[in-house]
Amino acid sequence: MSDEVMILKKEIEQHLKQTIGPIENKIEELLLEDTTQDFQEVILYQVASGGKRLRPVLTLLFCELANGNTEDALSSAAGIELIHNYSLLMDDIIDRSPYRRNRPTTFVKFGLPIALLAGMHYREAIFLSALKSPASETINKIFSDVVRQLVEGERKDVLFEQAGRDEEYILEKRYKTITLDDYFEMVGDKTAVLIKAACEVGVICANGSKEMIEAASSYGWNAGLAFQAKDDVLDLFADAEKLGKPVGHDIKEHKMGNIAVLYALEELESKQREYVLNVLRKEKVTDEEVNEVIDLIKSTKAPQKAEEKAKELKEEARKQLLNFPDSSAKKMLENIATYFVERTY
Amino acid sequence: MSDEVMILKKEIEQHLKQTIGPIENKIEELLLEDTTQDFQEVILYQVASGGKRLRPVLTLLFCELANGNTEDALSSAAGIELIHNYSLLMDDIIDRSPYRRNRPTTFVKFGLPIALLAGMHYREAIFLSALKSPASETINKIFSDVVRQLVEGERKDVLFEQAGRDEEYILEKRYKTITLDDYFEMVGDKTAVLIKAACEVGVICANGSKEMIEAASSYGWNAGLAFQAKDDVLDLFADAEKLGKPVGHDIKEHKMGNIAVLYALEELESKQREYVLNVLRKEKVTDEEVNEVIDLIKSTKAPQKAEEKAKELKEEARKQLLNFPDSSAKKMLENIATYFVERTY
Numbered sequence: 001m002s003d004e005v006m007i008l009k010k011e012i013e014q015h016l017k018q019t020i021g022p023i024e025n026k027i028e029e030l031l032l033e034d035t036t037q038d039f040q041e042v043i044l045y046q047v048a049s050g051g052k053r054l055r056p057v058l059t060l061l062f063c064e065l066a067n068g069n070t071e072d073a074l075s076s077a078a079g080i081e082l083i084h085n086y087s088l089l090m091d092d093i094i095d096r097s098p099y100r101r102n103r104p105t106t107f108v109k110f111g112l113p114i115a116l117l118a119g120m121h122y123r124e125a126i127f128l129s130a131l132k133s134p135a136s137e138t139i140n141k142i143f144s145d146v147v148r149q150l151v152e153g154e155r156k157d158v159l160f161e162q163a164g165r166d167e168e169y170i171l172e173k174r175y176k177t178i179t180l181d182d183y184f185e186m187v188g189d190k191t192a193v194l195i196k197a198a199c200e201v202g203v204i205c206a207n208g209s210k211e212m213i214e215a216a217s218s219y220g221w222n223a224g225l226a227f228q229a230k231d232d233v234l235d236l237f238a239d240a241e242k243l244g245k246p247v248g249h250d251i252k253e254h255k256m257g258n259i260a261v262l263y264a265l266e267e268l269e270s271k272q273r274e275y276v277l278n279v280l281r282k283e284k285v286t287d288e289e290v291n292e293v294i295d296l297i298k299s300t301k302a303p304q305k306a307e308e309k310a311k312e313l314k315e316e317a318r319k320q321l322l323n324f325p326d327s328s329a330k331k332m333l334e335n336i337a338t339y340f341v342e343r344t345y
Numbered sequence: 346m347s348d349e350v351m352i353l354k355k356e357i358e359q360h361l362k363q364t365i366g367p368i369e370n371k372i373e374e375l376l377l378e379d380t381t382q383d384f385q386e387v388i389l390y391q392v393a394s395g396g397k398r399l400r401p402v403l404t405l406l407f408c409e410l411a412n413g414n415t416e417d418a419l420s421s422a423a424g425i426e427l428i429h430n431y432s433l434l435m436d437d438i439i440d441r442s443p444y445r446r447n448r449p450t451t452f453v454k455f456g457l458p459i460a461l462l463a464g465m466h467y468r469e470a471i472f473l474s475a476l477k478s479p480a481s482e483t484i485n486k487i488f489s490d491v492v493r494q495l496v497e498g499e500r501k502d503v504l505f506e507q508a509g510r511d512e513e514y515i516l517e518k519r520y521k522t523i524t525l526d527d528y529f530e531m532v533g534d535k536t537a538v539l540i541k542a543a544c545e546v547g548v549i550c551a552n553g554s555k556e557m558i559e560a561a562s563s564y565g566w567n568a569g570l571a572f573q574a575k576d577d578v579l580d581l582f583a584d585a586e587k588l589g590k591p592v593g594h595d596i597k598e599h600k601m602g603n604i605a606v607l608y609a610l611e612e613l614e615s616k617q618r619e620y621v622l623n624v625l626r627k628e629k630v631t632d633e634e635v636n637e638v639i640d641l642i643k644s645t646k647a648p649q650k651a652e653e654k655a656k657e658l659k660e661e662a663r664k665q666l667l668n669f670p671d672s673s674a675k676k677m678l679e680n681i682a683t684y685f686v687e688r689t690y
Contacts, residue, residue: 034493038518039500090465094458111512113439113503116461120435120496123468127489137482144472148379151465155384158458167456173383 005342008335015332019060020053026078030125030132042110042118046089047081049101055195056081058336059202062216064329065321068206072134076201079129079143083194086122087150089115094154123147134205142204146197153190160186160257162280178256184225186257192224211323219320219333226313227340232258233306234345236294242345248290254280259309263302272296310341350687353680360677364405365398371423375470375477387455387463391434392426394446400540401426403681404547407561409674410666413551417479421546424474424488428539431467432495434460439499468492479550487549491542498535505531505602507625523601529570531602537569544568556668564665564678571658572685577603578651579690581639587690593635599625604654608647617641655686 001009031043056077063073091097092105093115099105107115126147130140158165159174160182175182199220203212234243235250235258250258256265256277265273276296279289297303317337324330346354376388401422408418436442437450438460444450452460471492475485503510505520505527520527544565548557579588580595580603595603601610606625610618621641624634642648662682669675 034490036497039497042514090461094461110514111510113510113512114500114514116435116439117496117500117503120468121493123465124489124493124496127472127485131482131486131489137476140472140485141476144469144476145379148466148469151462151469152381152384155459155462158462165456165458167458169387169455169459 001342001344005339005344008339009343012332012336012339016052016054016057019057022074023053023056023060023077023081026074026129027081030075030078030082030129031122033125033128035121039118039121042106042114043121045109046085046106046118046122049103051081051084051101053081054336055084055198058195058198058220058333059205061329061333062199062202062219063206064202065324065327065333066203066206066208066212066216068202068208073202073205075129075132076139076205077198079126079133079139080194080198080201082122082126082129083143083146083150083197086119086126086147087154087194089119089122091154093119094158133201134207138204139201142197142201146193149189149193153186153188153193156182156186157190157255157257161254162256162277163254163283175256178262180259180262183257183259183262187225187228188221191228192221195224195227196220215320215323219317219337222313222317222320223337223340226310226317226337229259229306229310229313230341230343233260233303233310234343236260236297237303238345244345246287248287248294251279251290251293252285254285256280260297260302260306263305264297264300267300267302268296307341314338314341346687346689350684350689353684354688357677357681357684361397361399361402364402367419368398368401368405368422368426371419371474372426375420375423375427375474376467378470378473380466384463384466387451387459388466390454391430391451391463391467394448396426396429396446398426399681400429400543403540403543403565403678404550406674406678406681407544407547407564408551409547410669410672410678411548411551411553411557411561413547413553418547418550420474420477421484421550422543424471424478424484425539425543425546427467427471427474428488428491428495428542431464431471431492432499432539434464434467436499438464439503478546479552483549484546487542487546491538494534494538498531498533498538501527501531502535502600502602506599507601507622508599508628520601523607525604525607528602528604528607532570532573533566536573537566540569540572541565560665560668564662564682567658567662567665568682568685571655571662571682574604574651574655574658575686575688578605578648578655579688581605581642582648583690589690591632593632593639596624596635596638597630599630601625605642605647605651608650609642609645612645612647613641652686659683659686 027047032040035043059073059077059080060070063070089106092100093107093112097105098108106118126143127140130136130143133139158170160178196217199216200213203216236247238247240247276293279285279293314337318334321330321333372392377385380388404418404422404425405415408415434451437445438452438457442450443453451463471488472485475481475488478484503515504518505523541562544561545558548561581592583592585592621638624630624638659682663679666675666678
């Protein structure tokens with residue numbers, strides 16, 4: 001990354017480090033309320049796997065930006081992170097994922113029955129987080145809508161895969177082609193909706209105006225889509241060593257729902273297009289095939305188009321911040337949006 | 346069943362038949378709000394498997410009893426039935442149950458990934474049902490507490506099993522002995538809490554007094570425990586032909602958490618006791634072994650003790666109805682409590 005982006009990264013990381021203490025405590029408090037001793041180890045396992053806690057920090061930043069007391073947004077912020085972890089826990093069951101952040105998933109560690117019950121418990125902790133927030137009913141409605149959309153996003157994500165499942169229903173209903181509209185619907189539901197909610201509940205907890213809520217919401221939505229588009233690009237073209245994992249994970253996971261893949265499919269001539277689709281539809285994909293697909297995508301304008309789209313969305317996000325007076329919170333939010341698309345791993 | 350009990354059964358069934366129309370419509374409306382066309386078939390599958398809809402009818406009866414308009418309780422009543430179906434759908438995944446009510450479970454029909462997403466969607470429909478009720482925040486809190494307890498009840502139910510799971514965590518944490526207190530905690534969470542909530546939200550939707558809410562709650566709690574105790578007895582000693590399934594299902598499923606089993610274990614001498622425990626702990630239990638265990642339990646006072654306990658709980662439930670003036674709703678609620686323990690299949 002350029003020196004400039006490295007500085008952004010460090011500033012953001014430092015801010016997260018300074019901010020997450022009370023959020024961590026609140027998350028634990030919400031998860032453990034009224035639970036039996038035995039179950040606590042299971043329940044805490046998912047959130048203890050770490051994560052940057054970026055989403056709840058967005059909540060606090062928007063609360064600050066709307067002139068609120070961040071104390072008032074703490075419970076909602078924790079709720080946002082709980083929603084994220086609820087969906088991770090359940091997605092790991094759905095995808096039978098053995099590892100997350102270098103350790104066994106809840107699903108593998110405790111087995112499906114107990115992991116599923118832990119997931120259901122997360123949903124109730126989310127309810128509690130909203131109940132303890134200002135405007136609790138509004139926030140509970142937002143949280144429920146978010147979960148509903150995450151479910152729909154994950155459903156589409158599963159049906160966008162081109163292989164790797166053996167359930168008859170999925171084989172039958174799987175998408176044969178995916179448009180860019182389908183893609184944005186899926187990542188909107190799966191990623192952007194939660195980031196949008198993170199931002200807007202911050203303003204709601206600060207009792208901000210309707211205009212402020214709309215600006216926060218639009219910042220989150222656009223930044224969320226930008227983040228995902230960039231993530232798709234990095235999955236295919238990052239420096240594997242710096243990324244800390246092999247590139248082309250999406251190809252191995254049979255995912256057609258990657259913005260660069262979709263742009264490339266629009267451009268490639270039919271023989272090459274067929275090759276890419278065939279690789280995505282193979283149960284076992286070799287490293288060589290992954291590299292060939294990546295090279296084919298690189299031969300098109302898809303990488304640039306995806307980067308441009310991400311930048312466009314980032315600009316749209318940053319524009320929303322003009323609605324707020326200058327402050328350190330505003331600067332941090334500008335930096336976060338920029339970092340989302342400028343990072344190179 | 347005696348003629349008297351047959352008449353009760355018919356009266357209750359007729360009442361259910363007359364009442365469930367609007368509940369069915371509301372359930373469907375809540376489940377389908379804001380869903381994509383494709384997902385609807387999956388979502389409706391679980392509730393379409395039928396069921397007597399007894400719980401939501403309890404809600405309407407208590408609303409009527411507290412002088413309310415049953416229209417006001419319709420959304421909560423549907424929510425109660427949705428909670429029941431949410432837990433059935435998830436339990437079927439947990440237990441890998443192939444059939445429910447003579448047809449494939451959602452889990453088997455659509456596969457685990459899609460079934461799990463459908464289950465998560467149910468939880469959001471439950472939120473919506475409370476949101477559309479009078480005193481929505483109170484009812485949402487009750488619903489969340491109920492779900493939390495259902496999760497805990499199912500967790501205990503799994504850990505009370507004596508065999509049939511291969512997850513390391515479960516093998517390690519499984520209960521070696523179960524007291525009657527453990528039993529009542531488990532069935533309280535797993536069965537009685539939802540029936541209790543069904544009754545109390547009926548009064549809440551009618552804006553009934555605190556005393557009425559408490560009476561309804563106590564009726565539901567005691568009737569729920571009575572229902573489960575009787576269910577345990579029937580599982581072991583009913584006429585298989587009339588029950589419509591073989592007796593001793595709990596023994597085959599390795600469940601020590603059956604009230605008659607627990608009473609018998611208290612009484613049996615150590616050799617017989619060991620025999621019962623050994624059968625419960627075998628991965629595969631033969632019909633002969635089931636019959637021998639049932640005969641051993643029959644040789645104790647356990648069946649009578651369980652019946653007496655169920656009757657005692659039923660009396661406690663009926664006593665609560667003295668707080669309400671006479672009406673056809675009150676008569677029906679008396680009959681339901683009686684039927685819970687007098688039924689013989």
